[in-house]
Amino acid sequence: MESGRNHWATTTSALATWRMHLPAAGDDAAVERIVDLVAALLHAGRESEMFDVERTGLRIDDLCAAWRGGLRETGELPVLQTPPSFERLLRGSTLLAHYDAAGTMQETWTTQAGSLLRDLVGKDGDFTKRDAPAVRFGRSFRVAKGEPATLDVELHTDAMFPVVADLVAPNGLVKPPPAVDNRELAARNAPRMNRLLAAARAAAEAAGARWELVDRDGKNKSYGYHAIRKHYARFLTESAVLAEPAPTPAKKH
Numbered sequence: 287m288e289s290g291r292n293h294w295a296t297t298t299s300a301l302a303t304w305r306m307h308l309p310a311a312g313d314d315a316a317v318e319r320i321v322d323l324v325a326a327l328l329h330a331g332r333e334s335e336m337f338d339v340e341r342t343g344l345r346i347d348d349l350c351a352a353w354r355g356g357l358r359e360t361g362e363l364p365v366l367q368t369p370p371s372f373e374r375l376l377r378g379s380t381l382l383a384h385y386d387a388a389g390t391m392q393e394t395w396t397t398q399a400g401s402l403l404r405d406l407v408g409k410d411g412d413f414t415k416r417d418a419p420a421v422r423f424g425r426s427f428r429v430a431k432g433e434p435a436t437l438d439v440e441l442h443t444d445a446m447f448p449v450v451a452d453l454v455a456p457n458g459l460v461k462p463p464p465a466v467d468n469r470e471l472a473a474r475n476a477p478r479m480n481r482l483l484a485a486a487r488a489a490a491e492a493a494g495a496r497w498e499l500v501d502r503d504g505k506n507k508s509y510g511y512h513a514i515r516k517h518y519a520r521f522l523t524e525s526a527v528l529a530e531p532a533p534t535p536a537k538k539h
Contacts, residue, residue: 292385293466294452295413296400296420300440301515302522303324304483307496310434317357320435323493325350327437328378330485336478337378337421343394349376380420382445383474391470399443403454412535413453418442421482438500439486444468444518446475446527451517469529476527483525499524 311317328346331337339346377397384406386392396402400418407414422440446449450468487497499522520531 292403292406292452293392293452293454293468294403294443294445294471295382295450296415296418296443297413297453297514298418299414300422300442301444301518302436302441302527303500304439304486304525305332305498305500306437306439306490307498308435308437309494310432318354319493320354321350321357323489323495324437325351326489326493327439327486329371330482330489331378331421332421334482334485335381336482337380337423338395339376341376342377342397344376350504355446366457367499376423377419378423379398381478382420382443383471384424384445385471391474393474398508399445407454409454437490437495439483441479441527446472446479447478447518447521448472448529449521449531451514453514472527472529476529480526483527487525497524 306323308320308323311320316525323421325346328337328339328349332340336460339349365416379395379397380399381393381395382399382402383391383393384402386406394402398417399420400413400415404414404416404462420441420443422438422442424438448467448469449465452464452466455464488495521528
């Protein structure tokens with residue numbers, strides 16, 4: 287094992303997506319209950335240190351009040367977009383473990399994991415994109431009465447996986463991906479992600495939403511890096527990132 291070097295990467299497409307399927311909201315009260323769910327999600331992000339919007343200068347209570355105001359004015363709820371224009375996607379700050387130039391483990395708060403990694407490895411490329419976050423909540427999420435909706439928790443870094451594909455290596459993406467030991471960083475990063483997932487799933491199911499891990503086998507053609515997604519799928523469950531690969535199901539005869 288080579289310690290002290292950052293082998294982890296960031297991706298603009300999600301490496302893993304956990305999705306909440308929200309039932310259609312029949313009235314204003316039902317729509318506002320979705321705001322309560324999003325508030326619970328943001329509090330979970332803050333408490334888990336995986337998506338802290340208050341570290342970016344915003345307050346969760348103020349955001350929810352603005353979203354409710356948007357509902358009253360337009361009949362739609364521009365949740366997870368920032369007021370006053372509701373055109374910019376909400377960002378949260380993540381506490382991310384990594385190695386510094388001396389090979390010593392550090393932890394840094396960042397809203398742009400890709401920018402942090404680019405500075406650490408001195409390389410600008412597909413897997414160190416400046417604006418790539420560690421975690422993102424949804425992409426576009428507007429709720430209207432009478433319409434069902436989905437809300438995603440997206441993972442955009444492999445820094446919490448115990449084995450990584452070393453996408454920041456000079457040769458980048460190769461098939462089959464290599465397996466590089468990342469257990470030291472994963473021991474810090476994965477528990478935070480798992481606290482977020484557990485709290486998000488509990489809040490979703492309490493609100494009557496259905497929760498699922500999407501594209502566990504990495505076959506969704508709308509995403510790139512199919513081999514990489516499949517590589518990491520063995521470390522994913524419905525509500526956790528595993529420290530060891532999940533056992534392969536026995537073949538049926």
